[in-house]
Amino acid sequence: MYHAIAQDIIKAIVAGEYETKLPTEKALMTQFDASRTTIRRAIDVVFRHGLLRRVQGSGNFIVKQPQNSATVLNLSIGFDRAAMVAGGPLISKVVTFDRIKADEQLAKQGNIAIGDELYRVIRLRYLQDQLYDLEESYFPRAVVPYLSEDGVQHSIFAFLRDAYGIYGSTTENYVHQVRLNATRAKLVGQPVGDKTMCLDGINYLASGIVFNFSKTFFVYPDLELYYHTENIDLQD
Amino acid sequence: MYHAIAQDIIKAIVAGEYETKLPTEKALMTQFDASRTTIRRAIDVVFRHGLLRRVQGSGNFIVKQPQNSATVLNLSIGFDRAAMVAGGPLISKVVTFDRIKADEQLAKQGNIAIGDELYRVIRLRYLQDQLYDLEESYFPRAVVPYLSEDGVQHSIFAFLRDAYGIYGSTTENYVHQVRLNATRAKLVGQPVGDKTMCLDGINYLASGIVFNFSKTFFVYPDLELYYHTENIDLQD
DNA sequence: ATTGATTTGTTCGTATGTATC
DNA sequence: GGATACATACGAACAAATCAA
Numbered sequence: 001m002y003h004a005i006a007q008d009i010i011k012a013i014v015a016g017e018y019e020t021k022l023p024t025e026k027a028l029m030t031q032f033d034a035s036r037t038t039i040r041r042a043i044d045v046v047f048r049h050g051l052l053r054r055v056q057g058s059g060n061f062i063v064k065q066p067q068n069s070a071t072v073l074n075l076s077i078g079f080d081r082a083a084m085v086a087g088g089p090l091i092s093k094v095v096t097f098d099r100i101k102a103d104e105q106l107a108k109q110g111n112i113a114i115g116d117e118l119y120r121v122i123r124l125r126y127l128q129d130q131l132y133d134l135e136e137s138y139f140p141r142a143v144v145p146y147l148s149e150d151g152v153q154h155s156i157f158a159f160l161r162d163a164y165g166i167y168g169s170t171t172e173n174y175v176h177q178v179r180l181n182a183t184r185a186k187l188v189g190q191p192v193g194d195k196t197m198c199l200d201g202i203n204y205l206a207s208g209i210v211f212n213f214s215k216t217f218f219v220y221p222d223l224e225l226y227y228h229t230e231n232i233d234l235q236d
Numbered sequence: 237m238y239h240a241i242a243q244d245i246i247k248a249i250v251a252g253e254y255e256t257k258l259p260t261e262k263a264l265m266t267q268f269d270a271s272r273t274t275i276r277r278a279i280d281v282v283f284r285h286g287l288l289r290r291v292q293g294s295g296n297f298i299v300k301q302p303q304n305s306a307t308v309l310n311l312s313i314g315f316d317r318a319a320m321v322a323g324g325p326l327i328s329k330v331v332t333f334d335r336i337k338a339d340e341q342l343a344k345q346g347n348i349a350i351g352d353e354l355y356r357v358i359r360l361r362y363l364q365d366q367l368y369d370l371e372e373s374y375f376p377r378a379v380v381p382y383l384s385e386d387g388v389q390h391s392i393f394a395f396l397r398d399a400y401g402i403y404g405s406t407t408e409n410y411v412h413q414v415r416l417n418a419t420r421a422k423l424v425g426q427p428v429g430d431k432t433m434c435l436d437g438i439n440y441l442a443s444g445i446v447f448n449f450s451k452t453f454f455v456y457p458d459l460e461l462y463y464h465t466e467n468i469d470l471q472d
Numbered sequence: 473a474t475t476g477a478t479t480t481g482t483t484c485g486t487a488t489g490t491a492t493c
Numbered sequence: 494g495g496a497t498a499c500a501t502a503c504g505a506a507c508a509a510a511t512c513a514a
Contacts, residue, residue, distance in 0.1 A: 035503045053444050056480045057510030176460040177433050195431040197413050208291045224412040271484050292499045293492035
């Protein structure tokens with residue numbers, strides 16, 4: 001239930017329904033007919049997505065930075081990232097869609113076993129006719145029994161949710177720079193060996209099983225990856 | 237209190253005291269003499285730092301990936317990142333330590349007002365004699381009244397904690413690629429114009445005030461920035 | 473400037489649901 | 494099916510920070 005409330009609040013925020021701060025917890029309790037515990041858990045979720053700054057005694061203030069610019073991608077949102085890109089959804093052009101077996105490298109990348117069958121989806125994605133990224137994405141068939149040519153054109157995660165009720169819970173993200181090999185360089189139209197920002201992501205189900213992993217090469221000019229962290233004091 | 241428990245658990249994890257999973261919540265309740273609510277909140281914190289995978293009905297499993305390698309930096313931990321770098325703490329060499337006023341660019345970078353007085357600390361940091369990063373860090377004097385030459389040699393955050401009880405709560409992070417200007421290129425020994433991975437961070441107090449912001453240029457070979465995200469289903 | 477009301481933060485207890493073993 | 498273990502939800506109380514009269 002707190003998930004649903006968190007969704008509603010997030011939608012309200014991105015729709016610009018709140019000027020500077022959220023309604024008080026009390027107000028939200030009556031609005032959603034839920035206990036304070038539940039409301040606070042929902043706010044927790046919104047907060048963790050980098051959309052709020054909480055101030056005790058004062059309120060929950062909307063953070064305005066990351067969504068304003070088309071050059072900022074909020075990774076704290078989690079997958080269906082396309083939905084959160086300012087300037088509209090990303091348009092996909094599928095380059096490769098097939099089934100392969102995991103070699104040693106892919107097994108390591110996806111934290112799975114060698115030889116596991118995978119759907120492979122390679123797509124170029126565009127934001128308003130400007131190339132945004134090259135995405136190489138893999139789905140273990142043990143978890144995703146079928147993926148349609150049609151489904152991979154749009155949001156794959158939306159397809160999995162609707163078709164199988166597959167629902168991701170956590171993602172491990174690794175950001176680094178890689179030098180493009182010839183194939184990738186040609187696809188994105190950059191020189192071979194060019195240092196490109198790359199995001200390796202591994203998506204887990206609540207059960208702890210990998211249902212997707214991917215490499216995303218970002219080529220959109222001046223793109224910034226945003227995320228939000230909380231800190232604790234690791235003092236001795 | 238749940239903060240303290242979270243710290244203890246994290247320390248135990250990095251010390252390798254748990255093989256594969258945490259004790260059950262019940263066990264932790266007796267160990268720390270706290271209610272289930274408090275224990276769960278503590279586990280929440282640990283989880284958000286990317287150290288656990290939670291599986292209902294089964295347990296909280298230790299995630300082993302990120303800490304094993306010197307080339308992975310776990311940003312979900314928050315600041316005192318040096319403590320979490322495998323291979324020992326980072327050694328700082330202070331390049332610049334002075335006081336300046338924020339110009340337009342710095343004001344924008346740090347989400348502060350133009351003309352605000354700042355401590356500026358520029359350091360090169362090394363991991364076992366290998367250059368790790370170039371860090372340009374700023375502290376508004378309105379929040380940090382004094383910073384000693386001695387304090388900036390080591391962990392500045394530890395200094396602030398001990399001297400003023402200044403304690404960060406949240407960080408906004410922006411990862412992008414920048415081309416090095418002549419000054420920075422010379423400092424890190426890379427060619428001018430080289431694409432370098434850069435982390436812009438803004439650190440907030442619990443009150444919502446900026447107490448630090450920084451640019452970090454990473455030059456350590458094959459370095460990967462790791463962080464952990466939770467996902468929610470933004471379905472319509 | 474002090475007081476009192478408001479608002480968020482932390483902790484406890486309890487009950488029920490759901491997934492795993 | 495039963496036991497174990499984590500997930501969600503409600504209610505209540507007090508603490509701490511902020512805000513307004």
